Amino acid sequence: MSIILEAKDISKTYKNGSVEVKALKPCSLTFKEGEFVSIVGKSGSGKSTLLKLLGTTEIPDDGDILLNGKSILRLKDKDVSKLRRSQIGFVYQDYSLLPEFTAYENIIFPIRLDGKIPEKDKIEELMMVLGILSCKDKFPGEMSGGEQQRVAIARAIAIQPAVILADEPTGNLDCENSNEVVTLMRKAAKMYHQTIIMVTHDMQTADYADRIIRIQDGEIS
Ligand SMILES: Nc1ncnc2c1ncn2[C@@H]1O[C@H](COP(=O)(O)OP(=O)(O)O)[C@@H](O)[C@H]1O
Ligand SMILES: [Mg+2]
Secondary structure, three states: OOEEEEEEEEEEEEEEOOEEEEEEEEEEEEEEOOOEEEEEOOOOOOHHHHHHHHOOOOOOOEEEEEEOOEEOOOOOHHHHHHHHHHHEEEEOOOOOOOOOOOHHHHHHHHHHHOOOOOOHHHHHHHHHHOOOHHHOOOOHHHOOHHHHHHHHHHHHHHOOOOEEEEEOOOOOOOHHHHHHHHHHHHHHHHHOOOEEEEEEOOHHHHOOOOEEEEEEOOEEO
């Protein structure tokens, strides 16, 4: 398997006036194509910071991030946002669905934003794999938390990014729904050969991954 995403000596310190928080100490990580990796650590250990740096929504103080062997930090802003939109998908704890759009409309929204025409058959197939085809015309308010998160996962997968970054995707779900969502996310991503990097504080959820990275006080162990 070839390397899709690489972090080289990245670090991050947040500065608020005279207060400094070393959120992430220098670390280097590699992620292979099609791999499902979880990042586990307690609250405040730097998980979200690491994920934001990998997805370039935050810029590291030092080091570099390579996607497919190319630095994504030295690109001009416009190029970075385009690359991020097409190559990196995000899944958040709170689902972040648009309430006035149906499940299907939510899923195709980023595709439209990218100026592309959604392939209805492929979207429906993906919804079937994730067990949400029956939710196609439902609005987020009419779906359970687990269903909403599977719609958010479908939305991330549908743009066919190389990498999906998921920050506590099961954080608002009970145990049974968490297991179902992670199992289906794993299955769908494997089908489309996508890499998943999932942050969680829950060891049971983390165990679904091929590999676990542990983080403590901003340090990878
Ligand atoms: N924007 C920010 N400004 C200042 N401190 C921050 C900011 N974001 C995170 N931190 C701090 O950095 C540390 C790591 O936070 P975070 O990466 O969110 O941890 P986790 O996701 O593991 O809970 C914490 O001490 C947090 O308070
Ligand atoms: Mg967090």
